[in-house]
Amino acid sequence: MTKYVFVTGGVVSSVGKGILAASLGRLLESRGIRIAMMKLDPYINVDPGTMNPFEHGEVFVTDDGAETDLDLGHYERFTNTNLSQKSNVTTGGIYNAVIQKERRGEYLGKTVQVIPHITDEIKSRIRMLTAEDEDIQVAIIEIGGTVGDIESLPFLEALRQFRLDVGPPQCCFVHVTLVPYIEAAGELKTKPTQHSVRALRDIGIQPNVIVCRTGPHRLAPEQRRKIALFCDVMDEAIISAEDISPIYAIPLNMKRQGLDDIVLRLLNLEAPEGDLSEWESMVQRMGALEKRVKIAAVGKYVEHDDAYKSINEAFTHAGVANGCKVDLTWVDSEQFENGAEPAEVLREYAGILVGPGFGTRGVEGKIRAVRYAREAGVPFLGICLGMQVACIELARNRAALANANSTEFDPECADPIISLLSEQRGIKDMGGTMRLGAYRCELKEGTKAGTAYGKTVIHERHRHRYEFNNRYLEQMVNAGLVVSGTHPKGDHELVEIMEVKDHPWFCASQFHPEFKSTPLKPQPLFRDFVKAALAQG
Ligand code: GLN
Numbered sequence: 001m002t003k004y005v006f007v008t009g010g011v012v013s014s015v016g017k018g019i020l021a022a023s024l025g026r027l028l029e030s031r032g033i034r035i036a037m038m039k040l041d042p043y044i045n046v047d048p049g050t051m052n053p054f055e056h057g058e059v060f061v062t063d064d065g066a067e068t069d070l071d072l073g074h075y076e077r078f079t080n081t082n083l084s085q086k087s088n089v090t091t092g093g094i095y096n097a098v099i100q101k102e103r104r105g106e107y108l109g110k111t112v113q114v115i116p117h118i119t120d121e122i123k124s125r126i127r128m129l130t131a132e133d134e135d136i137q138v139a140i141i142e143i144g145g146t147v148g149d150i151e152s153l154p155f156l157e158a159l160r161q162f163r164l165d166v167g168p169p170q171c172c173f174v175h176v177t178l179v180p181y182i183e184a185a186g187e188l189k190t191k192p193t194q195h196s197v198r199a200l201r202d203i204g205i206q207p208n209v210i211v212c213r214t215g216p217h218r219l220a221p222e223q224r225r226k227i228a229l230f231c232d233v234m235d236e237a238i239i240s241a242e243d244i245s246p247i248y249a250i251p252l253n254m255k256r257q258g259l260d261d262i263v264l265r266l267l268n269l270e271a272p273e274g275d276l277s278e279w280e281s282m283v284q285r286m287g288a289l290e291k292r293v294k295i296a297a298v299g300k301y302v303e304h305d306d307a308y309k310s311i312n313e314a315f316t317h318a319g320v321a322n323g324c325k326v327d328l329t330w331v332d333s334e335q336f337e338n339g340a341e342p343a344e345v346l347r348e349y350a351g352i353l354v355g356p357g358f359g360t361r362g363v364e365g366k367i368r369a370v371r372y373a374r375e376a377g378v379p380f381l382g383i384c385l386g387m388q389v390a391c392i393e394l395a396r397n398r399a400a401l402a403n404a405n406s407t408e409f410d411p412e413c414a415d416p417i418i419s420l421l422s423e424q425r426g427i428k429d430m431g432g433t434m435r436l437g438a439y440r441c442e443l444k445e446g447t448k449a450g451t452a453y454g455k456t457v458i459h460e461r462h463r464h465r466y467e468f469n470n471r472y473l474e475q476m477v478n479a480g481l482v483v484s485g486t487h488p489k490g491d492h493e494l495v496e497i498m499e500v501k502d503h504p505w506f507c508a509s510q511f512h513p514e515f516k517s518t519p520l521k522p523q524p525l526f527r528d529f530v531k532a533a534l535a536q537g
Contacts, residue, residue: 002036002130003170003267006159007142008207010177010196015213017176018071020241021142022078023251024174027260028138029079030274036136037075038087038129039068040122041144042151046092050431057306061461061515062087065437070309071142077313077518078251089125091151097121114154122158123165137269147175148199160204172266175200175207176241179214179223188217190227197231208266209237209259216243237262246316248519249283252276282320282519291324293533296331296349298369300362311355311383314517318526322534328353333365342372351379351533354386356463356512360409367393374500379532381525382508384464387498388418390508391468391476394500399479401472408466417476419469427465435462439487441496441511447484448507449497452524458485460496460511467510468495485509505532 007021018039025035045051048059049067060073068088076083098121102112110117130136143159145152163171177193197207210233212219219227219240228235239257244250254260255276264271295315297308305312312328319326329349336342346352352373354366366386370393373380382390388406395404395417406418427433438459443450450456470492477483480501486493497509507525517523 001166001170002136003138003172003269004126004162004166005138005140005172005174005263005267007140007174007176008147008156008200008205009143009145010147010175010200011192012178013146015146015176015178016241017142017144018069018074019078019247019250020174020176020211020254021071021140022074023254024259024263025075025079025081025140026251026279027255027274027276028140028263028271030276030279031260031264031271032274033137033264033269033271034133034135035079035081036087036130036133036139037072037079037081037083037141038089038126038139039071039075039142039144040125040155041069041088041090042149042155043090043144044092044095045090046096046431047088047090049434053307054300058309059463060310061436061463061512063438063459063461065461067432067436067463069144070306071144073310073313073515076515078248086125086129089122091154094118094121094125094154115157118154119158119161122155123162126158126162138267147196147203153203156200156203156205163205169268172208172263173200173205174209174211174263176211176213179212179219179227181215181217188214188219188223190223190230193227194230197233207231207233209233209239209262211239211241211259214240214242218242234262246283246286248279248286252280252283278520285323286316286320286519289319289323289325291322291534292327293319293322293324293351293530294327294329294349295351295353295530295533296329296346296369297353297355298331298333298336298346298366299355299357301330301332301334308355308514310512310514310517311353313519314514314523314526315530317517317519317522318530320519321522321527322530324530324534326530331369333362333369336365336368337362342369343376346372346378349378350536351381351529353380353529354382354389354508356384356386358385358408363389363409367396371397374503374506377504379505379529379536380503380508381529383512383514384462384510387508387510388466388468390500390506391417391481391498394479394481395472395476399472399475401475404472406466415472416469417472418466421465421467424465434465437461439496439511441485441487443485443497444483447482448499448505448528449484449509449525452507452528454524460509460513461515462511464510468498470495504536505529 315326403414405413482499485497
């Protein structure tokens with residue numbers, strides 16, 4: 001029978017629940033426990049796919065094509081769980097399902113209400129997570145938002161009921177809160193945590209573990225005791241979570257304080273001591289990197305650090321694989337449309353990345369940056385939109401197709417090198433309708449991609465509507481295009497990854513390699529890109 005750990009957040013948002021949940025997952029897995037992970041998000045969007053990544057952070061894509069919250073990226077990077085459509089549920093998704101059932105007449109005669117219908121739907125989604133896999137011992141379920149928010153109430157009420165449904169020893173509640181340091185008083189303050197726990201208890205939930213985010217400070221024994229006393233939690237279950245870098249060291253800090261032991265005891269589970277040696281040595285290597293390599297990510301100006309979370313993390317992993325720290329700098333592409341010379345601005349970087357994106361803004365500048373990378377022999381990695389602009393650049397400057405473009409940016413362009421995927425024609429709804437999730441890609445041996453992966457069949461994840469237009473294939477190959485991987489699709493092959501001939505390292509993929517990179521398994525394209533950049537630097 002599956003046991004459940006619910007992770008809630010208190011005092012402020014961005015308190016690190018996702019990484020804490022992922023860290024606990026790592027610790028339990030290291031002890032041989034089979035886990036599943038899930039995030040419940042209180043917003044009304046059915047999924048985050050329609051939200052602006054510059055506000056909400058990256059949209060993470062699973063193998064089965066779910067567009068999910070970026071915390072799921074942490075879950076996959078920290079643990080071995082396989083996430084799916086079932087792993088991220090939002091208020092919008094819950095209401096959507098309940099309203100559809102109501103329309104079908106499934107509640108005939110009844111008034112449909114938050115309690116019990118919405119809460120029942122939430123509970124059934126939690127059960128569905130593990131329904132097909134009896135071996136899962138612990139499901140770790142993070143609740144987005146902050147306790148006290150109006151939005152998260154139905155979720156918390158559902159959890160209160162769930163605990164009684166499955167029996168109290170089957171569940172435990174971990175509350176992650178902020179314990180701020182007040183300069184004038186010279187100490188950490190526990191009162192906000194006390195209030196937050198009171199708000200949780202008002203709803204009928206008593207936390208069993210409190211993880212205190214304390215900034216750069218450590219919780220002193222008397223503060224620990226105070227929180228324990230006021231919040232009715234055992235002393236040892238008050239965990240001090242000071243800021244730690246890299247984030248991959250957080251599971252080790254949690255281990256030192258026995259978080260896994262406490263949780264196992266609360267759930268009445270026994271497991272042998274875990275083996276974290278591989279993880280520890282990875283963290284150690286990550287902390288001891290001396291070499292540095294500078295890479296420019298050319299794109300729209302990025303204010304939100306989380307907008308390209310998986311790309312940032314993939315570079316961290318690739319750096320460790322190459323024994324160096326990757327300094328990734330975001331370079332605004334629009335400046336190249338306003339007179340700035342790519343050769344001037346980008347000279348100091350050993351590699352250039354053009355990442356995913358939507359919409360016209362900054363695209364012409366990206367194309368100029370690609371031209372510089374191609375002509376100057378600077379290692380280049382393109383991802384999704386990055387591959388599309390690389391193709392446009394090559395078409396314009398090597399295949400004499402001066403008006404080449406993507407129909408996304410110029411629907412009437414003379415040479416649509418990039419055009420809408422055939423199955424996208426006629427699609428009007430924006431939510432969940434892109435080409436999403438993992439697809440098979442067959443690599444050509446002897447290409448940069450073939451060498452990087454060391455195999456000929458790979459599966460990588462997608463999120464796009466446009467593709468390379470095969471009408472131009474021959475002309476482009478003559479101009480120096482190397483198609484290094486394709487997806488067989490009925491009567492034709494989709495270009496999934498391309499290179500340019502006679503270049504030290506130039507790869508651009510229609511898929512998103514960043515989603516499958518983990519610190520223990522750095523992604524091959526990122527790894528070889530950083531390697532090529534190092535060789536230049
Ligand atoms: N806008 C492009 C498309 O839809 C690229 C998408 C992306 O970079 N994720 O095909």
